Amino acid sequence: MSLIESLSTNLPKLLDGAETTLILTGLGAALAAVFSPGLALIRLFGPTPAKMLLRAYISFVRGTPLLAQLFLVFYGSGQFRAELTGLGLWSFFRDPFNCAVLVFVINSCAYQTEILRGGIEAVPPGEIEAARAIGMTRARVLARVIFPHAYRIAWPALGNEVILLMKASALASIVTVFDLMGRTRQIFSRSFEFSVYFEAAALYLLITVVFVFLWRQIERRLTRHMRRTQGS
Amino acid sequence: MTLRSKLLACAIALLTMAGTAQAEKLRLGTEGAYPPFNFVQPDGTIAGFDLDIGLELCKRIGADCEVVAQDWDGIIPGLIANKYDFIIASMFITEERKKQVSFTDPYYKAAMTHVVPKDSEITEFTNETLAGKVVGAQSGTTQADYAVKMYPDADVRLYPTQDEASLDMASGRLDVMVGDMLPLLDFVQKTEDGKCCKLAGEPITDPAFVGEGVGIAVRQEDNDLRERLNKALAEIRADGTYKKINDKYFSIDIYSMK
């Protein structure tokens, strides 16, 4: 089969899968981003037991394969169906898509928290002292000085994390979600047509390249005040 | 016969046996997640109807067989890539697969069936009745093809192994599961998990999906091996060995499905 022919039959399915991949990644990363600032603050300034708990959570997520975490949540939740039904949570766990998103949020949140913590620690103490000196409240210092600067520092690392998550989302195919990888495997298992793997690879690369470009554009915007002094 | 000629005969017999045992090493490819046909035991070895038949055939053709486990999705590419020499893993003989590999005569007949939870209200299986329902099957199988083609409006989910599909059937994620008759009969009758569920509807025997039955796959160029397996298969059918293995697992003769 020629490449054009194979592409025209496979592409609609692959694009459909790519859409699911994007939704999975976007949802996972965005929800994790909602929780990570608070967790990063606790990780730095919280009470000791909370700090210890967070450290254990982050260490566990970083020390275990995502595939194992996914199986633990997806098949593991089946073992507690009765209890989950009692709590009214079973309808959530019943859907593999939800399970995948949940695991991605838990996973990405751990990484994002660590990245943000690094960003907050890298904010020059002088800036914070200056903000205090002009009478800002703690909340204001956080909102106006610490977080804006911390995000600027952490921005490239956060972008890397999103790409890692996008690649990791391919594992959702193993728990029956038809993402890009799932569609690819489905096509291959029916037709044994090897080129479909390369078509999928090209799509993943395309997603990465476009994402990196967009992320850099946002970074330029975030740092535009810093370039002004260089006279551009 | 004198003692000497007896000894001589024994020696010759031993020599020829040793000769054939050394003559050929074959690798038998199977899946290992498809009870009672092929499954992994707690001691790590693979057992089941497929294995018993396969190893018996090995003995008959004088080969020394090593068992290789391979996931279903990669089982045909694995044969072509020479990871093993033949597949005995309850594989239906279908036109699509024949383009890749060649098959022996069927070693048992197969039909597919639907499984539903015991309290399910689904009795008819059409695209209309299953619209929006969650239908599960093992990926890359004839039953997956069937589910995808017959129920385009259902939410079809494909699992890497039948075991995982059954696990999700038991945990209540699936409204309907499509699978091979015999393993699913085993599932609902003999397993703790299977108590949740029952077989439903008419058996699916449409040759467009189940083909001519279940065969052993070999590489297309290995015609000689295929012929020898066929001959050995006819032999064990004729001398009752097949029946002995059959009765170890099933109450009906699965060769004829009667």
Place this chain on the structure above:
Amino acid sequence: MMETLFSYGPQGWGDELLAGVWVTLRLAAATLPVGLLLGFVVAAASLSRRPVLRAMGWGYTTVMRGMPEILTLFIVYNGLGLGLNRLLDHFAPQIGAVDFPPFAAGVIALALVFAAFAAEVLRGAFQAVPEGQVLAGLAIGMTGRQVFWRIKLPQLWRFALPGMGNLWLNLLKDTALVSVIALDDLMRATKVAVGVTKQPFTFYLAACLIYWGLCLGSELVLTRLEARANRGVRRA
């Protein structure tokens, strides 16, 4: 109940899981040297003065790092065997089909991925050697080659170690992906145990804890190695 599930022997799954851990460790240990070597080659290409080599190095790291590991694994596992046999059929049909064992496929696929990330770490480490040291070397009459062997390479270990440590942890975790092909590593042993016992939560949790233990153990060793590597360095 628990004791029998995880016991060592024909009734329990303890020995299978342990055998799986052994495969996991062997796989990671076998991948490390291959991946490092390949990583050096790629790093050398990306630092080369020739634009063609640089482009190739850049292309390799970009493609490998942009693709899901599991896709790479599928391509190598299914593709290498098929491709190799097709080539042999074409050029040397007398050899017949050759076997491509899953372990080797796993090592190659993991090494290809590892090399792409290792190349970036190594490139960074080479560039982390202070310019002044290189200039000093040149000033006392060393050749470029001597500067490389006597100044850059000895310090590489120290600069690359933190990054390499992370890659090792990723490698340990990535070995779980080979369970999706057909290698009896820890993850697959767990899956098999789940298939029979129908206790997914118990067994996947056990697997997670084992991986966690392996990673924590590795981190301990890495911290020591880093302390050792930095012993001669002045601290601020």
